[in-house]
Amino acid sequence: MxxxxxxxxxxxxxxxxxxxxxxxxxxxxxxxxxxxxxxxxxxxxxTPTLPDVLARIEQRSGGRVGFDDAVDDLAEERATR
Missing domain, CATH: 1.10.1220 (Arc Repressor Mutant)
Structure with a gap:
């Protein structure tokens, strides 16, 4: 059962x-x-997919996020899980 x-x-x-x-x-x-x-x-x-991560990054306000910042943000997000 x-x-x-x-x-x-x-x-x-x-x-x-x-x-x-x-x-x-x-x-x-x-x-x-x-x-x-x-x-x-x-x-x-x-684990978020690459399209999920990119969509989240795109929805952020306050300017454009560079590639290095995006990679750092992704690493930080994964470290919290």
Whole structure:
């Protein structure tokens, strides 16, 4: 019943070498493959995409943000997560 209310994902046709690499990483982390992939997918889902970051930068007021400032802002944003 634990997973009854939780969504599931099925990935078909995963290459054997990719599965083996993921299994090795899970074992190295002391996790099941499911636990490892849940963590990795959560990390991916919560990391802003480049278009998201650029849109946020574009919405800022007070002038233009240079590339170096944008990179620094992105690093700062990720450090707070």
């Amino acid at each position: 634990h997973t009854a209310s939780m969504p599931n994902v099925l990935i078909r046709d995963l290459p054997a070498d990719v599965h083996a690499r993921l299994q090795q990483r899970a074992e190295a982390a002391g996790q099941s493959l499911q636990q490892y992939l849940t963590g990795e997918l959560s990390r991916i889902a919560h």
